[in-house]
Amino acid sequence: MSAVEELLATGAARADARRNVARLVAAAREALDEQGLGVTTREIAHRAGVGLGTVHRRVPSVRKLVAAILADTIDTMIELARQAAAEPDPWPAFTGFAESYVQLRAASCGLHAALAGAGGPDLTEPVERLRAAVTLLVRRAQDAGAIRTDLDAHDVVFLLATAIPAERTLGLLARPEQWRRNLGVLLDGLRNPAVTPASAQFTSVKPPA
Structure with missing residues (x-):
């Protein structure tokens, strides 16, 4: 199961929700590559172009x-x-x-x-x-x-x-x-x-x- 699929399994079924999760995964991957394991929710939201609320709704935790x-x-x-x-x-x-x-x-x-x-x-x-x-x-x-x-x-x-x-x-x-x-x-x-x-x-x- 890919990272996107694993996160979508938490219930984000709508097309717009799936797109947001995909954007968050891509942003987190980029931040992880550049900044290492200390990547933050705020940094992921900024790179994905979404609000912190979207991150908290779509992602169980940054660690996951x-x-x-x-x-x-x-x-x-x-x-x-x-x-x-x-x-x-x-x-x-x-x-x-x-x-x-x-x-x-x-x-x-x-x-x-x-x-x-x-x-x-x-x-x-x-x-x-x-x-x-x-x-x-x-x-x-x-x-x-x-x-x-x-x-x-x-x-x-x-x-x-x-x-x-x-x-x-x-x-x-x-x-x-x-x-x-x-x-x-x-x-x-x-x-x-x-x-x-x-x-x-x-x-x-x-x-x-």
Whole structure:
């Protein structure tokens, strides 16, 4: 069930009510991406172009709205991991998933914080399902010899999380899509060089001219 469908299940059946809920979900998703888990009812109402009363009528609570949106995205990640696990070539399947996973985390401050356990709604159940799906994907790639066997899924999920850069460090701003450059270096370190060739998409990381 999507975030909109979950909220509509509370009784907002009219077409105008459905439109308002869809606007609120879109506004909350945008605020969550930009501002993180501290998003407020007032901010959501402002972005959606509605009054606070509309938010309170249509949304059980901001916490439930945020939880529904985050659960939607985690479900997307789970499906991506499952699809990758079904691909015939484990290494391209893993790198494709890794790119999508890191990109989704990098695009949303709220999602990144929630997956890091930095407060917010209880997402224990979807996070456990995501962890299981990623673990299966990693083990499949290791069984094929594509990923180093001196690592395990625990190592891999922490490594992927480190691909998301801080906004700045040592007085320098992160480059656009800095996460992609970081991921390229990480993937090159994860692969088994005896079996898996370097990926031109990620590992040919060169300093800009």
